[in-house]
Amino acid sequence: MKRLCMGLLMVLVCNASFAQTKLFTKTGSITFFSKTNVENITAKNNKVLSIWEPASGKIEFSVLMKGFEFEKALMQEHFNENYVESDKYPKAIFKGTVENSNSISLTINKNNTVNVSGALTMHGITNQINIPATITINNALVSASASFEVLLADYKIKIPSLVADNINKKIKISINIPLYKSL
Amino acid sequence: MSPIKKYVAIGIVTLAAVAAIYAYKEFNRKTADLATVTAQETVTVANLIAAYEADEAKANKQYLGKTILVNGNIVEINNQQDTLMNVLLGNASDMHNVSCLLDKKQFEKIKKYSVGKPIAIKGVCTGFLADVELNRCVIVNDK
Numbered sequence: 001m002k003r004l005c006m007g008l009l010m011v012l013v014c015n016a017s018f019a020q021t022k023l024f025t026k027t028g029s030i031t032f033f034s035k036t037n038v039e040n041i042t043a044k045n046n047k048v049l050s051i052w053e054p055a056s057g058k059i060e061f062s063v064l065m066k067g068f069e070f071e072k073a074l075m076q077e078h079f080n081e082n083y084v085e086s087d088k089y090p091k092a093i094f095k096g097t098v099e100n101s102n103s104i105s106l107t108i109n110k111n112n113t114v115n116v117s118g119a120l121t122m123h124g125i126t127n128q129i130n131i132p133a134t135i136t137i138n139n140a141l142v143s144a145s146a147s148f149e150v151l152l153a154d155y156k157i158k159i160p161s162l163v164a165d166n167i168n169k170k171i172k173i174s175i176n177i178p179l180y181k182s183l
Numbered sequence: 184m185s186p187i188k189k190y191v192a193i194g195i196v197t198l199a200a201v202a203a204i205y206a207y208k209e210f211n212r213k214t215a216d217l218a219t220v221t222a223q224e225t226v227t228v229a230n231l232i233a234a235y236e237a238d239e240a241k242a243n244k245q246y247l248g249k250t251i252l253v254n255g256n257i258v259e260i261n262n263q264q265d266t267l268m269n270v271l272l273g274n275a276s277d278m279h280n281v282s283c284l285l286d287k288k289q290f291e292k293i294k295k296y297s298v299g300k301p302i303a304i305k306g307v308c309t310g311f312l313a314d315v316e317l318n319r320c321v322i323v324n325d326k
Contacts, residue, residue, distance in 0.1 A: 062312050066248055066318075067310075067318055072213065073213055091309045114253075
């Protein structure tokens with residue numbers, strides 16, 4: 001009986017300490033996609049930094065704008081120099097909260113559909129956003145994904161009229177975190 | 184058509200064709216393979232990290248967007264299913280490192296290297312997150 005009690009206590013202590021930990025990754029990816037009748041443009045960044053604290057729900061993402069790779073060099077140059085002005089604004093940062101984060105069990109295999117709300121700062125402009133996301137637990141491995149749309153106008157990103165037909169005013173953004181590790 | 188007009192017409196057509204070929208090539212241009220690009224800055228891994236730790240904005244002015252050549256020791260080689268290969272440089276005990284995402288053409292070359300060994304890598308500096316980030320990296324001192 002004593003041994004059982006000790007065992008139970010150990011499980012509780014382990015769970016509690018696990019719940020307090022922060023999870024992080026340096027190898028998340030963000031892809032964005034612009035679709036128009038003229039052309040489809042996609043760019044990917046594989047060096048997304050993210051930290052999530054399951055107990056409090058606090059979550060952060062940071063990405064370097066110059067780290068987005070395009071299929072064509074000219075697109076990449078225009079993106080950096082003219083649209084997001086990455087010399088002036090090198091990072092995009094999201095700071096927010098996973099709603100009901102503490103109700104997610106990190107040990108039960110499940111696709112948890114959650115709501116994430118917070119502030120997205122890009123091109124020097126901060127906007128409140130609210131996005132649906134999925135946090136997947138599979139054999140105690142934690143992964144996450146989300147996709148949402150942003151309006152270029154909300155971040156004062158101006159597209160010259162010459163190429164206005166080539167770039168959608170609404171950009172689809174997909175975030176993929178293949179694995180959150182314990183910090 | 185007078186001979187002069189004919190020459191002018193041929194000239195205009197030729198110019199238009201050259202312009203069109205240039206525009207087409209420019210539109211389809213790929214990002215340069217850094218093996219063919221001369222580094223704009225050369226720095227040790229320790230000095231690059233120190234520069235970013237001291238003053239990120241100042242370090243960005245010097246390095247951001249530039250092709251830089253760094254020298255340091257390998258902390259980790261991270262292979263993600265052969266689709267992405269990342270090399271971490273510096274000291275394992277340091278809080279910040281230099282993180283180099285390799286160009287696909289370098290995947291075979293990095294197999295000759297191991298953790299703890301010195302290496303020279305050329306890449307485009309994209310800034311500072313948890314580490315100083317370099318993209319499209321190529322190995323310089325190929326053994």
